[in-house]
Amino acid sequence: MIKRWMWLVCFVLMVAWMLPGAASGLTRDRWTNEVPYGVFFNNYDPNFYTGFVPRVQERERIKIHLGKGNQIRVRMILSDKTIDNYLSDQVARHDLYQEVIDKKVIKLTSNLSWEAYHQKVMDEKLHDLAKKKGELDEKAWRDLNLTSMDKLAPGRLYHIQKDFNKMEDDFAKLLKNSLISDSPKPDNLQDKLNLINDFFPHRIFLYELTETQDAAFGELVDLAKSGDMEAFRPKAEAFFDSITDGIYTVKNGKLDYYEFTTIYPAGTYDKTTTHDGQVMPMYTTTGVWPLIPRKHGKGITGMVDYISSAGYYGMMPMLPYQYGGGIAYNAIHNPGISCWIGGHHLLPKSWRKVTANSRSGKPYNRVSITSRGPVSHGCTRLNPGHLSEFREMLPSTSEGMEGIKHYRSLSHCYDVFDLKGDGNDQVMGVQYYIAFRHTKSRVAQQIWAQNNRKDFYTWLYGNDLNFAPVGEATFNEIHDYKFKKRKALQGQKYENLTLYEAPYEPEYLQFYVINGVNKLSKQGMDFNRELRRVGYGYPVDRKKLRLE
Known part of the structure; x- marks a missing residue:
């Protein structure tokens, strides 16, 4: 009887440990770090982006990753068109905002982000720079765009340069070493994918092979085994082009291109799980998921950049990737709640007096912040300014966004990446230390940890992390992730990797109302x-913008 009672106690404790909150001792304590995060505002008004990221119109050049640590990494491989149109796009977007404001199509509300953005455009003389397109040669114009991008959206542009001949040599050696003398070729799909993805580690996430690709791979294995590099090289380059959708240009044996990489804190499913005795946020939707149009829901549907009529979704796009039945979708969207600042028991009291950027000069009513931890019903939540920026980077049209791949790891697998393409592998993270749970009525109720770096990392990473100053914290032993037929799997083991902590990106967002138009009407949406x-190759519909 005693043994049975003890077993029941252990079972109850184990179940309790698995429930949200058991790992951290969720509390109703007020956050002690008073640094403001998120977007302060008054009402759920429409809004537009006031930053300077580039827009990429080719879906195959955009890769979205979610790894352990609750952050989204967006990597964009910039085409010549994206680079050459950067300044022109920035000016076109600014001028369109200016026009709808000057013609009183819209009235600005809540904050002063437009004024700061407009002043930045003027200070940087972007209109004058854009006019240089007809004066400069092709290289000088390209360099001007790249320099401007790096200045206006600092710290996120990476110049990737690789010796492709060496990449081919390394790939041939890898294939040859994978074979034991007189053994058959790799015939297991996972073994093949492991080898192929190592052709360009962390930048190829192939999860299936077409018959043509499979045959080409078999031929490469034969050539690698024979040592015939003269025949191997051109076929390896053609194979590389096929498995990467032609997004990397190889010229004269060199891989030379630019990437724009951004990392945002993200909220995930409101539950924890355990792995190797450690409790962590649970990722329920794992694997490879493409962005899809929302065909069911409240209001106007049929597009990827669907906007909900529910105010707490911020009057900004929700980007679906999984249909959940009925009108439910899992999507990348805003925090899904906002916090009334006055009297809120979790928010630092000093936030009640925040007036920075306030259009009225008075403190704001609300703040919208995402929880970097378990919080959602299944979606992936970003801060409102980050979601707005994320949407700005994607193709202009719904059709252009459809099919963008979204790679989601298992709960315990980290996003390992070398930002400069130099083999310096690091675990991706971000400097954002807020995590909370909210009630069914969408009121932030409990915090997962205090909002300082040490306490937050102790909760988020547990014993995986050796805490140290930014740039010095390391992990003892972790795994990354890989995929097979869209299914997420545990990947390679790493030891002593450094935690890369991306800066928290400022949130650039301006609120407005449309004069004479209900924001929830079809015209408003x-x-x-x-x-x-706004973006190169897309003719803006001026009638929809009430300019014609």
Whole structure:
């Protein structure tokens, strides 16, 4: 009887440990770090982006990753068109905002982000720079765009340069070493994928092979085994081009291109799980998921950049990747709640007096912040300014966004990446230390940890991390992730990797109302969506913007 009682106690404790909150001792304590995060505002008004990221119109050049640590990494491989149109796009977007403001199509509310953005455009003389397109040669114009991008969106542009001949040599050696003398070729799909993805580690996430690719791979294995590099090289380059959708240009044996990489804190499913005795946020939707149009829901549907009529979704796009039945979708969206600042028991009291960027000069009513931890019903939540920026980077149209791949790891697998393409592998993270749970009525109720770096990392990473100053914290032993037929799997083991802590990106967002138009009407929703679509190759619909 005693043994049975003890077994029941252990079982109850084990179940309790698995429930949200058991790992951290969720509390109703007030956050002690008073540094403001998120977006302060007054009402759920439409909004537009006021930063300077580039827009990429080719879906195959955009890769989205979610790894342990609750952060989204967006990597964009910049095409010549993206680079050459950067300044022109920035000016076109600014001028469109200016026009709808000057013609009183919209009235600005809540904050002063437009004024700061406009002043930045003027100070940097972007209009004058854009006019240089007809004066400079092709290289000088390209360099001007790249320099401007790096200055206006600092710390996120990476110049990747690789000796492709050496990459081919290394790949041939890898294939040859994978074979034991007189053994058959690798015939297991996972073994093949492991080898192929190591052709360009962390930048190829192939999860299936077409018959043509499989045959080409078999031929490469034969050539590698024979040592015939003269025949191997051109076929390896063609194979590389095939498995990467032609997004990397190889010239004269060199791989030379630019990437734009951004990391945002993210909220995930409101539950924890355990792995190797450690409790962590649970990722329920794992694997490879493409962005899809929302065909069911409240309001106007049928597009990837769907905007909900529910105010707490911030009057900004929700980007679906999984249909959940009925009108439910899992999507990348805003925090899904906002916090009334006055009297809130979790928010630092000093936030009640925040007036920075306030259009009225008075303190704000609300703040919208995401929880970097378990919080959602299944979606992936970003801060409102980050979601707005994320949407700005994606193709202009819904059709252009459809199919963008979203790679989601197992709960315990980290996002390991070398930002400069130099083999310096690091675990991706971000300097954001807020995590909370909210009630069914969407009121932030409990915190997972205090909002300082040490306490937050103790909760988020547990014993995996050796805590140290930024840039010096390391992990003893971790795994990354890989995929097979869209299914997420545990990947390679690493030891003593450094934690890369991306800066918390400022949130650039301006609120407005459309004069004479209900924001929830079809005209209001069309306007909201269209104002976010400025980009090369896309003719803005001026009728939807009430300019014609």
